[in-house]
Amino acid sequence: MYVSVKATPIKSLKELPRTEQFAPGHRLCAGCGIPQVVRFALKAVPDPKVVVNATGCLEVATTIFPYTSWGVPWVHVAFENAAAVASGIEAAFRVLSKKYGTKKPKIIVFGGDGGTFDIGFQALSGALERGHDLIYICYDNEAYMNTGIQRSGATPKGASTTTSPAGKAVPGKMERKKNLIEIAIAHGIKYAATMNPAFPIDMYNKIVKAANTPGPTVLHYFTPCPTGWYFDPSRSIEIARLAVQTRIWPLYEYEDGKIRITVPVKDPKPVEDYFKLQGRFRHLLEPENKWLLDEIKRDIEENWNRLLKLAEQK
Amino acid sequence: MMGKRVGMNGDRAVAFAAKQAKVDVISAYPITPQTIIVETLAEYVNNGELDAAFIPVESEHSALSAAIGASLAGARVFTATSSQGLALMWEILWIAAGLRAPIVMAMGNRALSPNINIHCSHDDAYAARDTGWLQLFAENVQEAYDLTLLAFKIAEDHRVLLPTIVNLDGFILTHAAEGLYVLDDKDVDSFLPPRKPVNPIDPDNPKTYGPLDFTDWYMEHRKIWYDTYPNVPQVIKEAFAEYEKLTGRRYVQIKTFNAEDADKAIVILGSSAGTARYAARKLKEKGQNMAVISLTQYRPFPRKELRTILEKFDVVAVLDRSLSFGSPGNQLFMDVATSLYNAKKKPLLVNVVYGLGGRDFTPRHVEQVYQLMEEVQKRGEAPEEPVWVGLREA
Ligand SMILES: Cc1ncc(C[n+]2csc(CCOP(=O)(O)OP(=O)(O)O)c2C)c(N)n1
Numbered sequence: 001m002y003v004s005v006k007a008t009p010i011k012s013l014k015e016l017p018r019t020e021q022f023a024p025g026h027r028l029c030a031g032c033g034i035p036q037v038v039r040f041a042l043k044a045v046p047d048p049k050v051v052v053n054a055t056g057c058l059e060v061a062t063t064i065f066p067y068t069s070w071g072v073p074w075v076h077v078a079f080e081n082a083a084a085v086a087s088g089i090e091a092a093f094r095v096l097s098k099k100y101g102t103k104k105p106k107i108i109v110f111g112g113d114g115g116t117f118d119i120g121f122q123a124l125s126g127a128l129e130r131g132h133d134l135i136y137i138c139y140d141n142e143a144y145m146n147t148g149i150q151r152s153g154a155t156p157k158g159a160s161t162t163t164s165p166a167g168k169a170v171p172g173k174m175e176r177k178k179n180l181i182e183i184a185i186a187h188g189i190k191y192a193a194t195m196n197p198a199f200p201i202d203m204y205n206k207i208v209k210a211a212n213t214p215g216p217t218v219l220h221y222f223t224p225c226p227t228g229w230y231f232d233p234s235r236s237i238e239i240a241r242l243a244v245q246t247r248i249w250p251l252y253e254y255e256d257g258k259i260r261i262t263v264p265v266k267d268p269k270p271v272e273d274y275f276k277l278q279g280r281f282r283h284l285l286e287p288e289n290k291w292l293l294d295e296i297k298r299d300i301e302e303n304w305n306r307l308l309k310l311a312e313q314k
Numbered sequence: 315m316m317g318k319r320v321g322m323n324g325d326r327a328v329a330f331a332a333k334q335a336k337v338d339v340i341s342a343y344p345i346t347p348q349t350i351i352v353e354t355l356a357e358y359v360n361n362g363e364l365d366a367a368f369i370p371v372e373s374e375h376s377a378l379s380a381a382i383g384a385s386l387a388g389a390r391v392f393t394a395t396s397s398q399g400l401a402l403m404w405e406i407l408w409i410a411a412g413l414r415a416p417i418v419m420a421m422g423n424r425a426l427s428p429n430i431n432i433h434c435s436h437d438d439a440y441a442a443r444d445t446g447w448l449q450l451f452a453e454n455v456q457e458a459y460d461l462t463l464l465a466f467k468i469a470e471d472h473r474v475l476l477p478t479i480v481n482l483d484g485f486i487l488t489h490a491a492e493g494l495y496v497l498d499d500k501d502v503d504s505f506l507p508p509r510k511p512v513n514p515i516d517p518d519n520p521k522t523y524g525p526l527d528f529t530d531w532y533m534e535h536r537k538i539w540y541d542t543y544p545n546v547p548q549v550i551k552e553a554f555a556e557y558e559k560l561t562g563r564r565y566v567q568i569k570t571f572n573a574e575d576a577d578k579a580i581v582i583l584g585s586s587a588g589t590a591r592y593a594a595r596k597l598k599e600k601g602q603n604m605a606v607i608s609l610t611q612y613r614p615f616p617r618k619e620l621r622t623i624l625e626k627f628d629v630v631a632v633l634d635r636s637l638s639f640g641s642p643g644n645q646l647f648m649d650v651a652t653s654l655y656n657a658k659k660k661p662l663l664v665n666v667v668y669g670l671g672g673r674d675f676t677p678r679h680v681e682q683v684y685q686l687m688e689e690v691q692k693r694g695e696a697p698e699e700p701v702w703v704g705l706r707e708a
């Protein structure tokens with residue numbers, strides 16, 4: 001009813017469609033994790049499709065007039081309204097296809113964590129509640145990067161940002177990260193998943209599932225940011241992998257009312273392995289902040305155990 | 315030719331016009347006094363009388379955002395708002411105009427907070443005045459209906475492609491029922507065929523909408539956008555002429571009344587123009603001559619035409635239903651004063667504040683304004699500060 005062509009899952013990276021609709025000549029930083037999810041989404045979601053982008057790194061780095069990296073229709077209106085703009089496009093095509101037989105595209109929305117967890121949250125909630133046929137992809141670099149590394153509702157506890165600097169009195173961000181997926185699920189949507197560039201097949205197939213699901217779906221993508229997290233760009237994928245292996249970024253999906261962990265982590269690596277590679281966490285390894293490190297470790301464990309329980313409720 | 319006579323309030327008349335315009339997408343968020351418009355459209359859609367997508371958004375910010383998305387997709391799009399709703403949309407108003415999305419929006423003019431007041435001021439209309447939207451002002455329910463149809467015609471014209479606000483005074487027009495003539499559906503169809511979008515979103519022909527401009531392009535893009543506005547009045551005139559042929563109802567950018575031999579004039583917007591004309595007629599019986607100038611086209615501001623009309627007067631009172639705090643004058647006053655700056659002969663200009671928050675504006679107040687103009691004429695000097703009429707005596 002919604003998309004005529006079905007997206008197809010892959011078993012190995014060799015099966016990745018060759019077509020590129022995201023040109024390599026963008027200006028995202030070296031080592032940035034964002035372009036992977038964009039390339040994969042444009043490959044996994046069959047044509048016709050339209051991209052809506054919130055303000056942020058992805059937007060500013062790919063559409064510097066007179067250049068564009070986008071081989072599909074791409075729309076940017078503002079920071080906090082990508083989901084609302086997508087709602088309008090989707091509704092318009094629904095009517096135009098009925099009235100004039102216009103092809104109805106799938107709408108893909110890209111928003112950063114700021115544009116999703118914070119300022120764009122209301123518009124996202126509205127779009128999910130109204131049931132528009134769209135794939136919402138939040139690329140989460142865990143801060144407002146485009147304006148210079150300020151904390152967001154997605155910044156993890158303990159991280160140092162320019163508005164939650166690690167100081168003597170307050171050692172970084174003190175609040176936990178919002179749980180986007182569970183908030184999204186609470187809207188009654190059919191599919192939601194977390195993704196990570198170090199697990200590309202898992203990521204691709206989740207986008208495929210979202211593409212084949214009518215109505216709104218939410219994908220939460222972990223994107224390493226060498227600029228904002230202070231690490232060497234060559235270690236981007238290593239850091240992404242560590243986030244999963246330490247259970248900091250569990251890979252799971254919600255489908256047909258069930259939660260399933262898609263990348264089980266039996267023997268987690270120490271979180272210190274992940275922290276020590278990044279400037280934003282370096283202070284956590286100092287003795288005076290041990291209490292905070294312990295708290296973060298407890299949070300990670302609790303979170304994982306909760307997820308296991310949810311996943312068992314089959 | 316005139317169409318059928320019916321009774322409706324302004325909100326329903328606007329909704330009926332949007333229905334006859336066969337809008338494809340309506341994005342809707344309630345705010346008094348415009349709510350009846352979106353409720354009526356919801357009824358039409360849910361009754362199957364109108365084949366459109368009705369998006370019940372979660373805020374005005376999203377109402378306009380969704381409207382932009384739909385408009386870029388090629389749909390004919392309608393939304394409505396008032397007051398705080400317009401304020402919440404404000405960021406997006408610019409983007410709608412800059413992306414050349416010919417959305418039509420009805421605005422039930424209402425005062426902005428504080429204190430909360432649901433009645434008529436022109437705060438909202440004025441707040442949108444620099445954002446690139448075209449603005450038309452209705453004087454009565456008939457005009458609210460006619461201007462809604464005209465707004466689609468003008469906004470979607472390929473020489474224009476700009477979003478357009480139809481202003482109707484809150485409660486005075488939105489809620490008051492009047493008799494009006496409505497067109498037959500087939501006449502509307504001939505006047506307003508389906509929209510032919512320019513560069514709509516098309517997956518077979520991908521384009522990038524709303525990219526980033528650095529210092530090398532931003533100014534040039536503003537110039538292109540800015541240069542559209544001088545062409546708009548011609549399109550408005552053509553639309554008015556075509557509409558007159560169809561309906562017998564004549565619209566002009568600037569309505570003048572009694573302008574031939576008067577030496578004093580009132581400049582005013584919206585429903586109060588009728589009150590002013592009524593009062594001017596009464597004054598004439600007493601041998602006192604006053605012209606009434608009202609603007610149907612508020613943006614783009616018809617400055618040259620207005621200058622030509624106003625140059626000949628000795629005194630002009632500009633009536634504002636809003637305040638511009640800390641500014642050299644209130645909003646319409648500033649527009650008029652600026653338009654007259656290069657005139658060879660300049661009238662003395664008085665700024666009058668009236669009707670804030672729905673305060674009644676009566677012929678008695680118009681007479682006060684007339685007396686004020688007489689004093690100004692005698693003294694040969696206009697007051698520096700705005701003069702308030704209708705203010706409560708404590
Ligand atoms: C209403 C509004 N407030 C603030 C900004 C400034 N701003 C632009 S992008 C941005 C941060 C974006 O952060 P995020 O969504 O996490 O994306 P990222 O930059 O990390 O890609 C901010 C604060 C804006 N454009 N609009």
Ligand code: SF4
Binds near residue numbers: 031
């Ligand atoms: S600042 Fe971070 S998120 Fe933004 S482009 Fe650079 S690496 Fe990517």
